[in-house]
Amino acid sequence: MNKLIKNACIMTMDADNTIIENGYIGIEAGLITYVSADFPATFMPHMIIDAKEKIVMPGLVNAHTHTPMILLRNYADDLPLQQWLFDKIFPMEDKLTAEDAYWACQLSMMEMLKSGVTCFSDMYFYMEEVAKAVNKAGMRSNLSRGLQCFNDDFDVMTDERLLENEQLFKDWHGEANGRIKVSVGPHALYTCVPEYLKASVELAKRLETGIHIHVSETQKERDECIEKYGKTPVKHLADLGVFEVNTLAAHCVHVSDEDLDILKQHHVNVVYNPGSNLKLGSGIAPVTKMIERGINVALATDGAASNNNLNMFEEIHLAALISKGVLEDPTAITAEKALQMATLNGAKALGNDRETGSIKVGMKADLIIVSKKSPHFYPRNDITANLVYATQASDVETVLVEGQILMDKGDFKTIDTEEVLYHIDKISKRLFEVS
Amino acid sequence: MNKLIKNACIMTMDADNTIIENGYIGIEAGLITYVSADFPATFMPHMIIDAKEKIVMPGLVNAHTHTPMILLRNYADDLPLQQWLFDKIFPMEDKLTAEDAYWACQLSMMEMLKSGVTCFSDMYFYMEEVAKAVNKAGMRSNLSRGLQCFNDDFDVMTDERLLENEQLFKDWHGEANGRIKVSVGPHALYTCVPEYLKASVELAKRLETGIHIHVSETQKERDECIEKYGKTPVKHLADLGVFEVNTLAAHCVHVSDEDLDILKQHHVNVVYNPGSNLKLGSGIAPVTKMIERGINVALATDGAASNNNLNMFEEIHLAALISKGVLEDPTAITAEKALQMATLNGAKALGNDRETGSIKVGMKADLIIVSKKSPHFYPRNDITANLVYATQASDVETVLVEGQILMDKGDFKTIDTEEVLYHIDKISKRLFEVS
Numbered sequence: 001m002n003k004l005i006k007n008a009c010i011m012t013m014d015a016d017n018t019i020i021e022n023g024y025i026g027i028e029a030g031l032i033t034y035v036s037a038d039f040p041a042t043f044m045p046h047m048i049i050d051a052k053e054k055i056v057m058p059g060l061v062n063a064h065t066h067t068p069m070i071l072l073r074n075y076a077d078d079l080p081l082q083q084w085l086f087d088k089i090f091p092m093e094d095k096l097t098a099e100d101a102y103w104a105c106q107l108s109m110m111e112m113l114k115s116g117v118t119c120f121s122d123m124y125f126y127m128e129e130v131a132k133a134v135n136k137a138g139m140r141s142n143l144s145r146g147l148q149c150f151n152d153d154f155d156v157m158t159d160e161r162l163l164e165n166e167q168l169f170k171d172w173h174g175e176a177n178g179r180i181k182v183s184v185g186p187h188a189l190y191t192c193v194p195e196y197l198k199a200s201v202e203l204a205k206r207l208e209t210g211i212h213i214h215v216s217e218t219q220k221e222r223d224e225c226i227e228k229y230g231k232t233p234v235k236h237l238a239d240l241g242v243f244e245v246n247t248l249a250a251h252c253v254h255v256s257d258e259d260l261d262i263l264k265q266h267h268v269n270v271v272y273n274p275g276s277n278l279k280l281g282s283g284i285a286p287v288t289k290m291i292e293r294g295i296n297v298a299l300a301t302d303g304a305a306s307n308n309n310l311n312m313f314e315e316i317h318l319a320a321l322i323s324k325g326v327l328e329d330p331t332a333i334t335a336e337k338a339l340q341m342a343t344l345n346g347a348k349a350l351g352n353d354r355e356t357g358s359i360k361v362g363m364k365a366d367l368i369i370v371s372k373k374s375p376h377f378y379p380r381n382d383i384t385a386n387l388v389y390a391t392q393a394s395d396v397e398t399v400l401v402e403g404q405i406l407m408d409k410g411d412f413k414t415i416d417t418e419e420v421l422y423h424i425d426k427i428s429k430r431l432f433e434v435s
Numbered sequence: 436m437n438k439l440i441k442n443a444c445i446m447t448m449d450a451d452n453t454i455i456e457n458g459y460i461g462i463e464a465g466l467i468t469y470v471s472a473d474f475p476a477t478f479m480p481h482m483i484i485d486a487k488e489k490i491v492m493p494g495l496v497n498a499h500t501h502t503p504m505i506l507l508r509n510y511a512d513d514l515p516l517q518q519w520l521f522d523k524i525f526p527m528e529d530k531l532t533a534e535d536a537y538w539a540c541q542l543s544m545m546e547m548l549k550s551g552v553t554c555f556s557d558m559y560f561y562m563e564e565v566a567k568a569v570n571k572a573g574m575r576s577n578l579s580r581g582l583q584c585f586n587d588d589f590d591v592m593t594d595e596r597l598l599e600n601e602q603l604f605k606d607w608h609g610e611a612n613g614r615i616k617v618s619v620g621p622h623a624l625y626t627c628v629p630e631y632l633k634a635s636v637e638l639a640k641r642l643e644t645g646i647h648i649h650v651s652e653t654q655k656e657r658d659e660c661i662e663k664y665g666k667t668p669v670k671h672l673a674d675l676g677v678f679e680v681n682t683l684a685a686h687c688v689h690v691s692d693e694d695l696d697i698l699k700q701h702h703v704n705v706v707y708n709p710g711s712n713l714k715l716g717s718g719i720a721p722v723t724k725m726i727e728r729g730i731n732v733a734l735a736t737d738g739a740a741s742n743n744n745l746n747m748f749e750e751i752h753l754a755a756l757i758s759k760g761v762l763e764d765p766t767a768i769t770a771e772k773a774l775q776m777a778t779l780n781g782a783k784a785l786g787n788d789r790e791t792g793s794i795k796v797g798m799k800a801d802l803i804i805v806s807k808k809s810p811h812f813y814p815r816n817d818i819t820a821n822l823v824y825a826t827q828a829s830d831v832e833t834v835l836v837e838g839q840i841l842m843d844k845g846d847f848k849t850i851d852t853e854e855v856l857y858h859i860d861k862i863s864k865r866l867f868e869v870s
Contacts, residue, residue, distance in 0.1 A: 073825070074816035078759075078766050111810040219763065278760030279824070281767065308824040309811050317749070318756075324513075325713030326761070328654065331513050332716065375546040376744050378856060379863030381509035389714070389743035390508070394829030421813060428814030 001046045003027040003403060008051035013058050013343045013358040017336055027365040030402035035361055051369055058357055059118025059366040060312040061346025062300050064250040064271040066124045067108035068101040069303035081218050081280045095431055101126035103423040105133040106415050108310055113407040115311040115393035116368040121248060121350055123185040123212050131172040134180055138406050138414045142350045144185030144212040149196035156199050169207050188214035189233055190221055197240050210246030217251035218282045234259035243268050248349055253283045264293045269349035274318035276302030288323050288332050298349040299341040311393045316342045320388045335388035365403040370395050436481045438462040443486035447794040448493050448778045452771055462800040465837035470796055486804055493792055494553025494801040495747040496781025497735050499685040499706040501559045502543035503536040504738035516653050516715045530866055536561035538858040540568040541850050543745055548842040550746040550828035551803040556785055558620040558647050566607040569615055573841050573849045577785045579620030579647040584631035591634050604642050623649035624668055625656055632675050645681030652686035653717045669694035678703050683784055688712055688720045699728045704784035709753035711737030723758050723767050733784040734776040746828045751777045755823045770823035800838040805830050
């Protein structure tokens with residue numbers, strides 16, 4: 001169905017950060033086929049969306065999350081990461097079923113769509129169920145099976161998790177008109193022995209795909225890695241060849257200048273998770289240094305269990321604020337840079353930047369429409385600053401992926417809210433009342 | 436009009452942080468006359484508010500802002516405080532008229548009400564206009580005339596600003612059924628010579644009221660104070676006798692342990708402005724140390740020109756996150772503490788805690804009702820954590836001050852949205868198109 005968006009303030013997020021004050025976007029077969037300040041005289045739309053007093057921008061990319069973990073939101077707060085993970089989260093995860101993951105992923109997508117997310121990168125288990133949910137909901141995503149192995153006596157040919165990740169790839173990579181991609185998901189160096197990390201990368205190479213991994217999230221991870229392997233997490237992973245495939249490195253909070261040079265050299269994509277890193281007391285990633293070096297920095301919420309929300313507008317806000325405060329430098333991360341992290345850089349990190357992340361003819365129509373009607377949009381001034389410093393998730397009015405409307409004025413078009421919330425209530429009763 | 440709120444999850448914010456899972460609140464003549472888990476058999480309400488699936492909590496207190504500065508939102512971003520203030524803000528402020536302040540304050544109140552604020556402390560000029568706007572809108576506030584004087588040749592008897600502040604007190608202190616209070620507002624030690632600070636405090640003593648002042652906001656302020664007066668800002672102000680009256684000390688970012696002891700000793704109320712301090716690159720206040728010492732720490736947005744929003748739920752979130760990340764301690768500021776800062780501590784700082792800041796029989800009915808219907812309220816788990824880490828301003832459904840509904844489902848009952856936005860547009864055209 002051809003769509004015309006008219007009267008929009010268009011944040012293209014192209015190389016020049018072009019903003020069209022009052023423009024038109026034509027969409028055909030899921031693609032953007034027209035972008036201009038001029039009325040498209042010959043375009044025949046089946047549907048017209050009036051975006052007067054609204055902003056149209058590329059959909060946000062949540063580059064690192066664990067959608068089923070939304071079930072553990074507010075379950076264990078104010079604890080250090082390792083204690084939170086090993087004492088609270090891992091035992092509770094043993095209770096989760098595949099069906100739980102299916103409903104939980106839908107709840108996560110509801111929350112993400114409401115804050116303008118069109119694409120997310122997910123690492124967890126029961127990922128076949130997640131893939132089904134994503135396929136049905138119409139979002140774009142990069143999925144990986146979280147892989148853990150604490151000792152060397154695994155067999156690559158029979159290791160259940162590696163096989164699952166491979167099966168996930170075979171079943172889903174490139175499916176849903178290419179909306180779903182599959183990577184390999186070695187969880188972290190402290191949950192994967194070196195040989196297992198190598199096996200994961202070998203799998204990624206064989207499948208010609210990338211990996212998604214947690215890197216140098218806490219001081220403890222860094223200290224223990226140095227003690228055990230005599231080198232930093234980044235160096236350890238680099239030496240094992242992990243970075244030889246396209247890498248999504250979540251966190252990178254505790255990294256030295258030398259680590260940053262290694263990340264840059266291997267074209268590693270860093271995913272910055274300011275909310276989660278703050279909440280877990282993990283620390284503050286040296287994002288300005290990464291940007292100075294030309295490292296691609298994407299943005300993410302992490303899972304709702306450690307954030308405790310999936311609101312990407314809050315992460316954009318945090319990304320723009322935190323470095324300024326910590327470095328006592330108000331020019332540290334500009335509003336423009338924060339917006340880029342959440343759009344173009346995310347698309348780039350997932351290898352999608354030829355298709356999404358900016359508004360240009362030929363790109364997929366993954367777009368969001370943001371209303372400017374709330375008091376915090378007055379007076380009408382710098383729109384980039386407004387999007388970063390004042391905009392709230394609730395300003396997101398409409399979300400399109402490949403030209404299909406997935407959310408409009410709070411209504412989900414592909415997710416049955418009542419059905420999802422019914423199941424979430426049922427699941428949470430089972431999880432928490434017995435525990 | 437007697438009101439009964441029923442079926443509510445009541446966050447009382449009392450000394451024990453009592454939460455009533457399903458309770459009733461009776462309101463008569465603006466006061467809370469009934470709070471219980473039991474149905475009030477003899478209460479005769481004129482209006483019933485069903486708060487099923489909703490949270491009722493004390494209205495938020497924004498303890499330091501400059502409401503007319505909303506006109507300068509997004510006007511000058513990513514600059515250091517002193518440059519931002521002296522090169523951009525002060526010159527623009529010269530263009531503001533009294534009428535501008537009247538409309539700007541109303542826009543600020545719209546934004547604050549939307550995030551659940553019932554009371555705010557304001558320091559600026561044209562405060563008579565601000566008082567009129569507050570009176571009309573029905574909010575609770577503490578107003579002070581921002582006082583500046585850069586040299587010693589002022590005359591206490593004829594100084595225009597001191598006289599204005601005194602007149603403001605005479606006209607408005609205790610007015611609107613006590614909703615409006617007036618303090619004295621010496622701006623800061625770097626904008627007031629010592630004799631002027633003393634004169635301000637003398638005025639406050641004579642009027643038997645408190646003062647509202649910026650304290651140790653930046654390293655530059657601290658360094659220059661030490662250079663000029665041989666002591667820290669806190670010591671300098673203490674020695675001048677500034678803290679001899681009830682003091683609202685905004686910021687206190689750069690303070691030593693000794694400074695904190697002085698603040699504690701003088702019962703100074705610190706107002707923490709995490710968003711503004713981060714955005715201006717001012718730094719991060721040692722809030723955990725303040726709390727350890729028993730200093731009363733309230734919370735605030737600062738003005739919209741340096742934030743750039745007046746969303747108190749965002750400040751609560753920041754307050755809970757920042758210290759955890761900076762100290763790498765996830766237990767640093769608990770969710771409960773962050774909520775207290777935004778409610779009870781704010782009321783205490785403004786000397787209102789016998790009337791507001793918690794839900795108890797006999798208190799004024801300054802309440803907000805927060806909807807739990809959004810996806811980020813699922814699964815139903817720890818409600819305190821949810822309010823702090825996931826709740827958004829848009830979840831605030833209803834705001835009452837002294838039992839009067841000021842905002843309900845986005846509609847303002849005492850502010851004419853169209854009228855305000857018409858004037859804001861007109862003013863901003865004048866301010867920005869000529870500049």
